[in-house]
Amino acid sequence: MIIRTPLTLASVHPDIGLRVALARTPADVVEQVTRSGIRGRGGAGFPTGLKWRLASEAPAPDGRRHVVCNADEGEPGTFKDRALLSVVPDLVVEGMTIAAWAIGATSGVVYLRGEYVYLRDELESCLARRRAAGLLGNDILGTPGFCFDIHIRLGSGAYVCGEETALLESLEGRRGEPRNRFPYPVVRGLYQAPTIVNNVETLAWVPAVLARGADWFLGIGTPGSSGPKLLSVSGDVARPGVYEFPFGVTVRAVLEASGGEDARAVVVGGASGVCVPASDFSRGISYEDLCTGGAIIVLGPHRDLLDVAENFLEFFVDESCGQCTPCRLGNPVLLEGVRSLKRGECGPERLGELRRLGHTMKDASKCGLGQSSPNFFLSLVDRFGPEISDRVPV
Ligand SMILES: Cc1cc2nc3c(=O)[nH]c(=O)nc-3n(C[C@H](O)[C@H](O)[C@H](O)COP(=O)(O)O)c2cc1C
Ligand code: SF4
Structure with missing residues (x-):
């Protein structure tokens, strides 16, 4: 450690x-x-x-x-x-x-x-x-x-x-x-x-x-997020580990400290977090902006973001307790959607349905697991449009 x-x-x-x-x-x-x-x-x-x-x-x-x-x-x-x-x-x-x-x-x-x-x-x-x-x-x-x-x-x-x-x-x-x-x-x-x-x-x-x-x-941090915060930094960085920063620290500063400057994207918040593109690395880590319990996963230039989405959704399919329908049934459907995207078999209409499903899961799931499990997928669709649409047959 x-x-x-x-x-x-x-x-x-x-x-x-x-x-x-x-x-x-x-x-x-x-x-x-x-x-x-x-x-x-x-x-x-x-x-x-x-x-x-x-x-x-x-x-x-x-x-x-x-x-x-x-x-x-x-x-x-x-x-x-x-x-x-x-x-x-x-x-x-x-x-x-x-x-x-x-x-x-x-x-x-x-x-x-x-x-x-x-x-x-x-x-x-x-x-x-x-x-x-x-x-x-x-x-x-x-x-x-x-x-x-x-x-x-x-x-x-x-x-x-x-x-x-x-x-x-x-x-x-x-x-x-x-x-x-x-x-x-x-x-x-x-x-x-x-x-x-x-x-x-x-x-x-x-x-x-x-x-x-x-x-x-x-006196430390931002108006809505006081104090320092510990971050667990992992993934494609030279120096993974636990870092303390004041709240409000930018994603870029975290990458510079940990040796991940060539990242193509950063997952803020772990599997239930969002995927932040390089164009947003000046955003800050805080409750007002990019919120996280502490997980920062750095994705280097060679990473396929859909592989990461598949990996996260497999995790949620395994970990859903099955008590409520949006999470129990929604996660497997999102997972299959990501797999069909990878195969180049997911058209724009289907992608739109998956997006709506993700939002429904966020609104209707009983606990934070189902409310957050679509986050990574939705952030890909919203912030990595070309990468996703390249894989969508027209
Ligand atoms: C699926 C799921 C897993 C969670 N896992 C943890 C955890 O491992 N540790 C933790 O402190 N909070 C976890 N939480 C958040 C807790 O429900 C709760 O908000 C937290 O323990 C409250 O402590 P805090 O106010 O000091 O953050 C999890 C929430 C969800 C929905
Ligand atoms: S959202 Fe929570 S309560 Fe509902 S199935 Fe998933 S883990 Fe269980």
């Missing part, structure tokens, strides 16, 4: 953020996190402070609330959470502990991707160390009544279990299928109790936000 840039979050002294948090009221901590503007690093970009406030205000009849760290990291092309869990596990746990103080949670779970089982022993040691140091368990750091502990649960390799409600189903021992909204997990999550599900990176930034202050975090 190569981390190519210094990690700002690791420059904060251990547990200062937690001590700062415990010196404030939970409501103050929520306020500080809200003011920092930090948004979820798992991809959807939901404001973290708002999520925490909703969970802290939701009634918890038996007094239970939960903090879940989403370490499922299944998006093809994403590996920055693995880096954080390997290199700075204490920061992730510290972030969970601050979250627990903020929302009044007594229990936490790290939902660890099955393939990351080799990290489990090190994470267990981290938890044990922190219990022994009074940083987890009863009356944390001498704070009367603040009792919080964390256990680790392993996923079993289903991509959809990274979706927060499928994750909760899986944690409760059921098949990992997304739940109906409403209610949201902040109101009724794990075992019906108010629950926050946050990405590993989101939680890892929290100690720095508390230790350095909301204004520091707000």
Whole structure:
């Protein structure tokens, strides 16, 4: 695992953020996190402070609330959470502990991707160390009544279990299928109790936000996307790895840093992301422009974009949980469409139908998997017209 840039979050002294948090009221901590503007690093970009406030205000009849760290990291092309869990596990746990103080949670779970089982022993040691140091368990750091502990649960390799409600189903021992909204997990999550599900990176930034202050975090990035962001850069680059950039960094700057200047296109957001042509490399990575949980896959000059689309759609056909029709049936139809494009058998009328199907899937699928699986294909059709139409018989 190569981390190519210094990690700002690791420059904060251990547990200062937690001590700062415990010196404030939970409501103050929520306020500080809200003011920092930090948004979820798992991809959807939901404001973290708002999520925490909703969970802290939701009634918890038996007094239970939960903090879940989403370490499922299944998006093809994403590996920055693995880096954080390997290199700075204490920061992730510290972030969970601050979250627990903020929302009044007594229990936490790290939902660890099955393939990351080799990290489990090190994470267990981290938890044990922190219990022994009074940083987890009863009356944390001498704070009367603040009792919080964390256990680790392993996923079993289903991509959809990274979706927060499928994750909760899986944690409760059921098949990992997304739940109906409403209610949201902040109101009724794990075992019906108010629950926050946050990405590993989101939680890892929290100690720095508390230790350095909301204004520091707000001063980095763009107006709608504060703070630095970790990116997992892979594909046709000389220096693949994990990079930290301020939000707003251009695609071109990422390519220059990683040695991918000759790219013909860049996939921003992994298999569920979009394909960005070279003419758009001056666009920025942020929630306002090109949104990503962190996956940047660089496609060099020799890549056939339809091969990539086929590969991604095969993945979604495999990973769809099959619960809703647009995703269950739509992905195989899109896949066959891409294959017919490759064979030069897809006429303009059929291409138009596939495009409409992609938009219908985005509108009508039940969860983010089906809502985003057409993204790459649609971006090819919209932004790589000549490449697609060359393959369309007239
Ligand atoms: C199919 C699918 C897979 C997902 N996988 C992950 C994942 O591996 N890690 C993650 O943090 N979020 C993942 N998400 C997003 C989560 O549902 C959720 O938005 C996120 O964990 C919230 O944390 P954040 O607000 O800190 O980003 C996935 C979403 C979908 C639809
Ligand atoms: S969109 Fe796909 S993964 Fe999500 S619920 Fe529907 S079938 Fe399952």
